[in-house]
Amino acid sequence: MDGCSPATAEISEVHLGRAATVSQGVNWLTLGVIVVFHLGALAAFFFYTWQRLAVMIALYVLAINVGVGMCYHRLLTHRGYQVPKWLEYCMTVCASLALEGGPIFWVSTHRVHHQKSDLMGDPHTPREGGFWAHTGWILFGNALHAQTGLLSRYVPDLSRVRFHVWISKFHWIPLTASGLLLFGLGWLTGGPQNAIGMLLWGAFLRVTLGLHATWLVNSATHMWGSRRFNTRDNSRNNWWVALFTGGEGWHNNHHANPVSARHGLAWYEIDVNYWGIWLLSRLGLARKIKIAEIGVEALRTVSPPLSHR
Numbered sequence: 001m002d003g004c005s006p007a008t009a010e011i012s013e014v015h016l017g018r019a020a021t022v023s024q025g026v027n028w029l030t031l032g033v034i035v036v037f038h039l040g041a042l043a044a045f046f047f048y049t050w051q052r053l054a055v056m057i058a059l060y061v062l063a064i065n066v067g068v069g070m071c072y073h074r075l076l077t078h079r080g081y082q083v084p085k086w087l088e089y090c091m092t093v094c095a096s097l098a099l100e101g102g103p104i105f106w107v108s109t110h111r112v113h114h115q116k117s118d119l120m121g122d123p124h125t126p127r128e129g130g131f132w133a134h135t136g137w138i139l140f141g142n143a144l145h146a147q148t149g150l151l152s153r154y155v156p157d158l159s160r161v162r163f164h165v166w167i168s169k170f171h172w173i174p175l176t177a178s179g180l181l182l183f184g185l186g187w188l189t190g191g192p193q194n195a196i197g198m199l200l201w202g203a204f205l206r207v208t209l210g211l212h213a214t215w216l217v218n219s220a221t222h223m224w225g226s227r228r229f230n231t232r233d234n235s236r237n238n239w240w241v242a243l244f245t246g247g248e249g250w251h252n253n254h255h256a257n258p259v260s261a262r263h264g265l266a267w268y269e270i271d272v273n274y275w276g277i278w279l280l281s282r283l284g285l286a287r288k289i290k291i292a293e294i295g296v297e298a299l300r301t302v303s304p305p306l307s308h309r
Helices: 006-014 018-024 028-047 050-077 085-096 103-115 130-134 162-169 172-222 239-245 251-256 272-282
Strands: 289-293 296-302
Touching (some): 050 085, 050 103, 050 172, 050 272, 085 103, 085 162, 085 172, 103 162, 130 172, 272 289
């Protein structure tokens, strides 16, 4: 079911978090996909080459840094900056390579997380258990990845954009296409063994590492680290999660200033994803960048000319 009535939407808002989703049972399709990708990730270590490692790193940066961090999180969820629509769509495709669902599912889940952070109804709070916050929350309940109508109440801005509705329903296409491309190019350049190796490193291992990096933001950064701001939740700044995710680990900074496109506020808080946004601004492709600063209550907005819209 894709559409829903207002009454159904109201009910769906309540049925978030562990208490509701566990009662709906295990989502065997999601569990099966995760198991297969983890098995493929383990198999990848038997097919190691420097070339395959390089391919994995390049695709990881596109999917996790450019896609999830810069696009799904800081651009689409919080609107911390603006880019031309064609670039927004390209970055969204990169994000879909992470196997974390389409933009409507990802953004709506994260907006609910901010609204109910570490309270009942938070989709992945560690108060329900560390494993639940890390992985368990996606293993139970009805799959919402393609239910754009049901989730539209949380993302009315994205639901009005035909591209975001389409890619949310068919978010698996870019990853599948990239896997076929990796396999084909690997075969052409090194035969069947290289084809399998490229697929395992460029898709299975890369996706698995990216999933755990993102899940660490849900779990570790609400359990371990320091707190610069006295937020109403348990968000914390965690330096090693920030390294894995390109800056998403400065989570207490983020919860205190959700709209800020920069999460690393101190000089020593490395924020690679913000550096990418800064680079886009230097190229004239990002504007109205909202920046939080330590000790300053109001956000600062940087807005160089936006060209090629």
